[in-house]
Amino acid sequence: MLTQAENERLTSTGAGTAVGELLRRYWYPLAAASELAHHPTKLVKILGEELVLFRDGQGNLGLIGAYCAHRRAQLVYGIPEADGLRCPYHGWKYDRAGHCVEQPFEETVRPGNTFKDNIQLPAYVAEELGGLIFAYIGPKPVPLLPRWDLLVEQNVWREIGHAVTACNWLQTTENILDPVHVEWLHGEFRTYAAQKTGKGERGRKRIRHLKIAFDLADYGIIKRRMLEGETEESDDWKIGHWLVFPSTQKGPDMLRFRVPVDDTHTAQWYYSVHPVDGTDQQKADEIPLYEMPSPVLDEHGQPQLDLLNSDVDPQDNAIFVSQQTVFDRTQEHLGESDRGIVMYRHLLDHQIKLIQEGKDPMNVFRDPGANVCLELPTESREKFLTGRLGARARYSRRYRSILKVPA
């Protein structure tokens, strides 16, 4: 149980806040490459800052302040040119560094004037990796974009999912440190929802957790579980699963990125891979993009079980939203099942201290040689992959037409 002040400290992500400054040391996905192929600009919000992401005519990515310095038109309506983004309202042009490089009418009537030299928008770096576009908005020098294993894996077929839930980032992240909910939410409740909706075959036997453990490791926290029938030699215990600091989950076939949009919204990107023989390579723009449901109650105050009777992510999202916008931790009662969450809160504090001492926190990489492929070992993924090729994209309300499942 936290005090109100402690809860506010952990959940505030604005510039200048303790957690906000820590979270600014990391790269986050903001878009799928396929989105910019559809339209070359996108309004994005990250850690409370409104920005426009764009791809210029040469294919370079830009990420600058969302509003033109002239008369505050939103640059998401901007026209990409070879070397920048032009405001649609009066044609001011910005380069990827946020410099104003052209003011057509100003230059017509006062050739050689220096007005534009004083115009500077916020500008950050954006990079594409594995079909996702990542951004870094923190202090310089800019660290390397981490090349987590699935992002750079060869001979796989990829799918990208997306959701925005109307809640604070922390409750979505604490869920990653919580092995026991899998037994209940993704076992008992899933089976209940499946049976109530006549899809009993989607049920999943609940298997009791006998013990759990958490270890601090290079890339974050490894959570371990021993289920009934397992031993300390089982993958669940011996290998475990990763919380990749600060807010990413690694599963056998999926990375789940939790991205703080602002203090009351969290974006999630679901990045999954399926091994294939590699003869039908996807281009980044062709990776299917789907929207993952975030179920809410129906208009009569009752659950939408038909969205909750199968995949784990809609189940998690329904719970996140049900905890209310900012989960009131002054009312929580943590127990043995929550030791991972307690460890995570301590880890947050420790990392905050590191940056206050001027040091790099965990997972800030600056050596390209060590960033070729950051391995996050998990159990064998054979059991996760059978027959699932393309399965997730059934959620897609977008880009379904570009879904190309290799034969």
Next chain:
Amino acid sequence: MLTQAENERLTSTGAGTAVGELLRRYWYPLAAASELAHHPTKLVKILGEELVLFRDGQGNLGLIGAYCAHRRAQLVYGIPEADGLRCPYHGWKYDRAGHCVEQPFEETVRPGNTFKDNIQLPAYVAEELGGLIFAYIGPKPVPLLPRWDLLVEQNVWREIGHAVTACNWLQTTENILDPVHVEWLHGEFRTYAAQKTGKGERGRKRIRHLKIAFDLADYGIIKRRMLEGETEESDDWKIGHWLVFPSTQKGPDMLRFRVPVDDTHTAQWYYSVHPVDGTDQQKADEIPLYEMPSPVLDEHGQPQLDLLNSDVDPQDNAIFVSQQTVFDRTQEHLGESDRGIVMYRHLLDHQIKLIQEGKDPMNVFRDPGANVCLELPTESREKFLTGRLGARARYSRRYRSILKVPA
């Protein structure tokens, strides 16, 4: 005309407020039995408190705090078991008294620990009567659920309507004490709306009110009217109609319950009966449930007359909403037509004084022998019933399939 402070006093229903404490002495409908047959949990809000209503595996009703004490998942996603409701997130189980009776993982790793003994959610009583589920959230001892006549009448066929209007409870209740509006809103305006929409046959001749009167009676206030052409022997004057304290209306064939959700929302339950020969008895779960319209202006600022050209309830609801969220009584100008409203406000004050003196207010029943059937006499209902069997359920957007009209 009230002062701002007086208006706030009469319209504030939170715990600890004068009116809020008075209103907590009563039972209110929160759901139709058919809703819990459809799904056994429902998120409800009453007098500002968020609760989850559920039916356990033995068929008992429970009403407990909406959020699990562990990590604040909403218990509307809970799984009913024989003896309680299990949180979907980590399996904590609560009984109907709000006690935490199981914490599976805590008990696995620390058998015999007493953690759960300190976990207690708010818990209240809920009872079903006549196909409605009522709740009481006030101080103990819990009074009896009043058995108003229509709720327990035999040989009738029932329909249940529901609406939520985005306004304070008091303006919906003052309407019950207001005989004259029937002449205008349900007469002149109804006819106008019917004519404007080409449904002139739905019009109803306006009959002038000659006098009105109000009497304090056992169960609330009896309002009387004498229309042009009537005498003091007419039912309208001699028998009159009930405001059943605090906020229920009794008509010949209908009880209308006004339920304070919070200070800015009021739920209404329309409970109507039609005498039938009784050979085709409805089960509680089979009573048709329909949504009653609460018309608002269209996108161009004009009335939706097609929702206003017939039944009285959508007409009332349109006016309630038009009075704005909390009707500004500092701007009202009451006259002779409003003597019932003035009497009602005095009655509220008087009942508040009673509870402040430690006494039971009006309509708090504790003697089962006197609560077999609480008779609320009205005029003969023959004229109200012709051809109306099942008529209201035409509004239903739900459960239409279970509408079974006896032949």
Next chain:
Amino acid sequence: MLTQAENERLTSTGAGTAVGELLRRYWYPLAAASELAHHPTKLVKILGEELVLFRDGQGNLGLIGAYCAHRRAQLVYGIPEADGLRCPYHGWKYDRAGHCVEQPFEETVRPGNTFKDNIQLPAYVAEELGGLIFAYIGPKPVPLLPRWDLLVEQNVWREIGHAVTACNWLQTTENILDPVHVEWLHGEFRTYAAQKTGKGERGRKRIRHLKIAFDLADYGIIKRRMLEGETEESDDWKIGHWLVFPSTQKGPDMLRFRVPVDDTHTAQWYYSVHPVDGTDQQKADEIPLYEMPSPVLDEHGQPQLDLLNSDVDPQDNAIFVSQQTVFDRTQEHLGESDRGIVMYRHLLDHQIKLIQEGKDPMNVFRDPGANVCLELPTESREKFLTGRLGARARYSRRYRSILKVPA
């Protein structure tokens, strides 16, 4: 760049504010005549005041406070009678001067009482001209409704468009003083949007502005532009275009009225004419009324280009909304292109001083002889009219059936 206080001063339109008092000296369109033909009442909001506009049984226009003085029912549900508007709730009747002239039940039980004599609603004047209904809510004596040329032109066929954008009035008005945006938003961006949506034929060649100028004139500000290829003898320079003070734009075939609804909403009325031979005269009620789109970003943060690839008004509206509800002028950077805007802000200040000195500001007309037809010269409109008869009404989601294009 303004201070926060300066920006608030220019954008606040409530009663008693400097700009609000100035803006109250003018007539504004509130409805199309066809709307009251469809239904004789309409809820309107102007400069923050909620009013009900109605046409009584004799065809006269009324504009009175939106709420009945009795129990605050909204009078938009009122029933028009020969000599006023009757409240639907209890039949109180108001005349067009806002006097309460009937309280049926009060008069029944206390004949001859004077209760109604003290009941007075706000009441203003409304007049129809050219198919639009205008209102004046400022101090008396009421000035004349200006007869701008297009409103009274003979032998034309008319169309009326309407939009409400969720932004402050000033950013929509400053756009009128901004010649250069036409080159970019309605040229370069339009062409870009047309090409991106496969409608390249809708593109329009961008022609460079060589110089711009602004002149204070009788009715407001004349803006002039010289485009590449033009001379000082070209219409664009010699005749120019009008900002009709305070917030109307005159184009060759269109008046665009910007109407402050409240500080965060602006209504726009697009009044266009097409010369015809006059044998098929429209009645005011038959003028087609259409909704003009105000495009916002789609759910994925990207522009709706299919609404932006042709007409100028949706392009303007998208930009207005993108500048945010109240454009933050503490972040603007004005240049040579914005000299008209600076002149307009000075003009606002000057007119505020005039009314503070007790004088009439610009465009307040009191001499009927001088108000027969207020000419606002523009360039020849031949090039604007080819093939456009009825074109705008394609936006109509209303009244399409009454669209009668002369052969």
